[in-house]
Amino acid sequence: MGPAGPARPSGLREGTSDGPVDRVRDGLRAYRMITAMWIRSTLAYRASFVMTALGNLTATALDFAAILLMFSQVDVLGGYRLPEVAFLYGAAACAFGIADLAIGSMDRLGRRVRDGTLDTLLVRPAPVLAQVAADQFALRRLGRVVQGLLVLGYAVTAVDVDWTPLKVLLVPVMLVSGAGIFMAVFVVGAAFQFVAQDASEVQNAFTYGGNTLLQYPPSVFGKDLVRGATFLVPIAFVNWLPGLYVLGRPYPLGLPSWAAFTPPLVAVACCALAGLAWRAGLRSYRSTGS
């Protein structure tokens, strides 16, 4: 990594006339530098990293263990067989895992607001969102992504699907847009913590809770819950809509089949809304003072 060059104010806080593209580039650059720092410090203790990553993998595998235990007693759940449930599970776990790895530490924002350390981030010449997202970057969370990929790998080989090029293409698109949707949830949750600092656990209901919801087929849940997950907090676009298209199953709400291809658009829209929520949250921030 070369020298960073002369320090250059980066727009967001300094009020220079940089456009949104510059701001995004600055943010990504800051994010890359801060995560690289955390990764270097993590890898200084290699054995510890390997153990915590394996621990992360095992911990996230518990959910799947529960599903396996269920299928030790039944052959179908909500009309779905094990490989199909594993497909939905793997897709949700990967998408959530990527989002959690990238910006999962954002749920600590409430603590920073409470103890006043957020102010340190405000005076640094880099977008606050990038700093908060990269803060305490935990490489061990790769464990969750790997666990999701393992289950997805099993599902793809075991599931009885007539693979067309379109379906094959839809799988990586589903993972990337799903990660984008979950990242938007993380950012909105963090923005909410500016207002309700102690309520950081509410976010878990939508992140971890959403992930748990998506691990099962929608036919398991009540229509209202499925409606809420489709239109209100649109996590259904993470894996349910594209996933059911791949599996050749109807979506319970009777949406048109092209809806299976909308996740990238939904992800972009969610991220844009999350960006606005973040701005509103940051603007409302008043330091605790001394």
Added chain:
Amino acid sequence: MFVRSGRFRLYAAVAAGSFRRYATYRIATLAGVFTNTVFGVILTYTYIALWDEKPGLGGYDQAQALTYVWLGQALLTTVAVMGGGFEDELMRRIRTGDVAIDLYRPADLQAWWLAGDLGRALFQLLARGAAPMMFGALLFQLALPGDVLTWLATALAVLLAVVVSFAVRFLVALSAFWLLDGTGVAQISWLASTFFSGMLLPLSVFPGALGEIARALPWSALIQVPADVLLGERSGADLAGAYAFQAGWAVVLLAAGRLLQAVATRRVVVQGG
């Protein structure tokens, strides 16, 4: 006699202080209630699907299975299935050497932390346990007992569950005397307790030998046993057996904690000056 009642007052004060400490964070508690409720709703639907497919699974009818879900959510923080009680703090005190101050106090280390954990558990049962359960009872058809005696019997089972949970976590925390960083041990501990307590799925649903082993391990005292008492699956001599199982593990694990504590305080030099 005077000394004894003084001791009791001391530990009661520690428990009350711990209760108040957790009660301070009202917004955080509300947030926790919300999250427990959301998870309760999601799990309820998966259990409905499971019991629709195989009625009577694990000896429960569907209403009993759903009651199990909501009791599990009520007890999740109460018996600290996934940790998060006193052990993080005690481990930090061992690492920094502050535990030396605890050892100087005219109070027993294990009893001091047990009292604090009981105060925490009582608050979390009342605040984070009761509210999601009432919500679950409003939304779904649960099999809650109608008689006071079963509720009292459940309360005793929950108390014993907290003591067993404490005893395990005390052992986990003491590992920091040797390891300094007890994070790994704590992680293994909560993995084991999440899997073997019945939090994931009732242990009566676990197949074959795995089920038998899981039901014999101390973690089944945390969720499975209190749930069976609430659901009326254990009554009469069976109820006494359930209590004996919990109390047995509590005694064994607390004794192990005392032994480890004695070794630790005798042989380990606390860091610092």
